[in-house]
Amino acid sequence: MEDQVCPRCRTTKYRNPSLKLMVNVCGHSLCESCVDLLFLKGSGSCPECGVPLRRSNFRVQLFEDPVIEKEVDIRKRVLRDYNKKEEDFSSLEEYNDYLEEIEEIIYNLTNGLNTVETNKRIDQYKKENKDVIMKNKMKISKTDIELEELLEIEKQMDEMRKLDQVREEVESKKKKMKIKEAMIDELMFSQGDAKDIVNTFNTNLEEELKKSEKIPDRSTQFSTGIKFGKGTSDFMSTRLEEGPLFVYSPPEIQIEGPVPPCWSDMASYAPHVRITSVDERAGGYDVTLGVLRALQEACFGLYFKNTTS
Amino acid sequence: MFPTSTQRKHWMFKDEAELYALRVETNRKYIENYLSKFGAAAHPVLSVEEEKALLKFYEYSMMRDIYKRFQPPMPKAVIGTAFNYFKRFYLNNSVMNYHPKEILVTCVYLSCKVEEFNVSISQFVSNIKGDQKKAADVIINNELLLMQQLNYHLTVHNPFRPIEGFLIDIKVRSQLGDPDKLRPEIDELIEKLYLTDGCLLYSPSQIALAAILHSASKNKENLDSYVTQILLGGDASRLTDLIEAVRKIRIMSKPSDVYQPNKELIRAIEKKLELCRNEENNPDSQIYKEKMLELLDGDERPRKIAKVVRKSHVDAKPLSSAASDLDLSP
Numbered sequence: 001m002e003d004q005v006c007p008r009c010r011t012t013k014y015r016n017p018s019l020k021l022m023v024n025v026c027g028h029s030l031c032e033s034c035v036d037l038l039f040l041k042g043s044g045s046c047p048e049c050g051v052p053l054r055r056s057n058f059r060v061q062l063f064e065d066p067v068i069e070k071e072v073d074i075r076k077r078v079l080r081d082y083n084k085k086e087e088d089f090s091s092l093e094e095y096n097d098y099l100e101e102i103e104e105i106i107y108n109l110t111n112g113l114n115t116v117e118t119n120k121r122i123d124q125y126k127k128e129n130k131d132v133i134m135k136n137k138m139k140i141s142k143t144d145i146e147l148e149e150l151l152e153i154e155k156q157m158d159e160m161r162k163l164d165q166v167r168e169e170v171e172s173k174k175k176k177m178k179i180k181e182a183m184i185d186e187l188m189f190s191q192g193d194a195k196d197i198v199n200t201f202n203t204n205l206e207e208e209l210k211k212s213e214k215i216p217d218r219s220t221q222f223s224t225g226i227k228f229g230k231g232t233s234d235f236m237s238t239r240l241e242e243g244p245l246f247v248y249s250p251p252e253i254q255i256e257g258p259v260p261p262c263w264s265d266m267a268s269y270a271p272h273v274r275i276t277s278v279d280e281r282a283g284g285y286d287v288t289l290g291v292l293r294a295l296q297e298a299c300f301g302l303y304f305k306n307t308t309s
Numbered sequence: 310m311f312p313t314s315t316q317r318k319h320w321m322f323k324d325e326a327e328l329y330a331l332r333v334e335t336n337r338k339y340i341e342n343y344l345s346k347f348g349a350a351a352h353p354v355l356s357v358e359e360e361k362a363l364l365k366f367y368e369y370s371m372m373r374d375i376y377k378r379f380q381p382p383m384p385k386a387v388i389g390t391a392f393n394y395f396k397r398f399y400l401n402n403s404v405m406n407y408h409p410k411e412i413l414v415t416c417v418y419l420s421c422k423v424e425e426f427n428v429s430i431s432q433f434v435s436n437i438k439g440d441q442k443k444a445a446d447v448i449i450n451n452e453l454l455l456m457q458q459l460n461y462h463l464t465v466h467n468p469f470r471p472i473e474g475f476l477i478d479i480k481v482r483s484q485l486g487d488p489d490k491l492r493p494e495i496d497e498l499i500e501k502l503y504l505t506d507g508c509l510l511y512s513p514s515q516i517a518l519a520a521i522l523h524s525a526s527k528n529k530e531n532l533d534s535y536v537t538q539i540l541l542g543g544d545a546s547r548l549t550d551l552i553e554a555v556r557k558i559r560i561m562s563k564p565s566d567v568y569q570p571n572k573e574l575i576r577a578i579e580k581k582l583e584l585c586r587n588e589e590n591n592p593d594s595q596i597y598k599e600k601m602l603e604l605l606d607g608d609e610r611p612r613k614i615a616k617v618v619r620k621s622h623v624d625a626k627p628l629s630s631a632a633s634d635l636d637l638s639p
Binding site for chain 2: 253254255256257258260261268269272273291293294295296297298299300301302303304305306307
């Protein structure tokens with residue numbers, strides 16, 4: 001934002017800290033004082049592109065890039081007419097095509113491509129869909145209604161909370177007053193040491209206050225209406241279906257030959273096998289594994305006799 | 310595990326007669342197709358016996374020229390798997406349809422991958438005499454075809470691991486002192502057996518046992534008690550079948566004591582083959598180039614194929630010399 005500069009008077013943010021850039025529908029920015037100066041009469045033309053502008057249409061530039069401002073502006077204008085909702089289409093594809101068309105129009109207008117043609121297109125669309133546009137303008141869509149309801153609920157909750165707070169405050173004040181009065185009575189009529197009495201009452205008071213300080217109700221709803229903190233929520237929770245339990249059955253090994261020596265027989269093979277190196281053992285390998293495999297493969301298929309083709 | 314493998318299920322056959330019948334059928338199919346295409350203009354075709362002789366010669370050259378000379382030296386399992394692929398491929402495909410010289414190198418290349426013997430294609434073709442770039446293109450173009458013809462049954466159980474298993478078992482459970490001295494004869498038998506149909510008829514462990522028993526008898530050792538008592542645990546009912554299998558395997562590998570290719574015959578068959586082979590699968594033919602160009606149209610992928618086409622335009626040579634490109638002739 002440091003290098004914001006008015007294209008007309010060349011004032012920068014540095015020289016004039018209160019500089020405010022304004023932008024109009026054409027997407028060219030001007031500083032506030034230039035707008036005051038140029039549009040004294042209420043209307044005039046843009047000093048950069050000469051498009052006739054109204055003063056009332058000037059807005060404070062929110063984005064650094066004026067092109068984006070322009071696009072936002074155009075989008076607002078186009079969407080005023082292209083206000084169909086998804087419910088107005090028979091299929092998702094059609095709706096997507098419609099959205100695509102809107103984007104195309106906005107892009108064309110923003111970048112000044114086929115402006116005349118595009119405006120014609122908009123006009124034609126307006127004519128063709130006059131009643132639909134009107135209807136949609138009147139109708140607040142379902143989502144809008146839901147949102148409003150939510151906001152309403154939130155407002156009510158807020159008010160309730162405020163009322164609660166006020167009531168509590170009043171009550172605690174009353175309590176304090178009562179204790180104070182009791183203390184004064186005590187001081188007036190009892191014979192004990194005044195210091196002791198004050199001390200005991202003070203500790204009493206503190207305890208009372210602690211008790212009344214309740215933990216404030218935590219809100220249990222997001223603004224979107226999703227409940228939280230209450231454990232079970234049916235949002236995104238999937239029900240697990242439990243099938244029959246897995247029953248392990250040992251794999252059936254077809255040997256088609258004599259039974260090969262097994263792990264427990266390996267001791268007698270050890271003298272003829274080299275010792276597993278440390279590196280091999282680190283990877284979980286043992287030379288006997290190789291021996292076992294060789295022995296198994298020697299036995300597998302030894303009785304093989306092909307009778308069918 | 311062999312008993313549950315695709316090898317056991319799909320690629321083991323009853324006997325040699327069944328294999329012969331399959332080959333006759335393959336040969337007949339090609340000839341029928343060929344004759345219907347060319348009619349009177351057809352050249353004389355190869356018989357089943359001629360095809361077999363040519364395949365055997367190429368198997369022999371695979372052993373001699375590729376396996377024995379390959380750098381870096383390849384493990385035995387690689388060449389064993391390659392032999393299996395080669396034999397399986399030509400059960401259902403005629404020699405006249407795909408030239409064995411091309412399928413052979415593709416088999417070895419594929420089995421290098423499957424057996425985890427890591428060589429790049431450039432390293433691989435540097436072991437092949439002749440035009441290496443062309444060889445690389447041929448291999449890569451044929452690789453998918455080969456896998457398809459193998460039905461993607463790529464795992465092959467070779468007899469090498471069972472041999473190791475038997476040897477260590479003999480060391481532990483028999484009286485034979487030093488079984489390692491049996492190795493030279495074992496290797497010899499396995500090598501010879503790969504020039505036969507043994508691996509399509511007998512399980513790898515049977516072949517391994519046969520090789521060991523063969524070597525033991527050559528070394529004047531006796532392993533009979535090990536087999537009958539320890540291995541089979543005295544189960545006599547199984548013994549006859551096993552002995553029969555071992556005997557047959559040993560007979561199979563005997564006649565080719567030293568295989569001597571009949572050079573005159575091979576040359577004659579090659580000549581005949583050049584005339585009757587399927588030109589659509591010959592990378593030097595005009596039809597093949599046109600087919601590849603057609604494939605190329607609208608397909609952005611096969612840049613490799615394009616290379617073959619462009620290359621073979623350059624060295625367009627007469628058909629008869631094409632077979633000697635990989636220089637496998639005797």
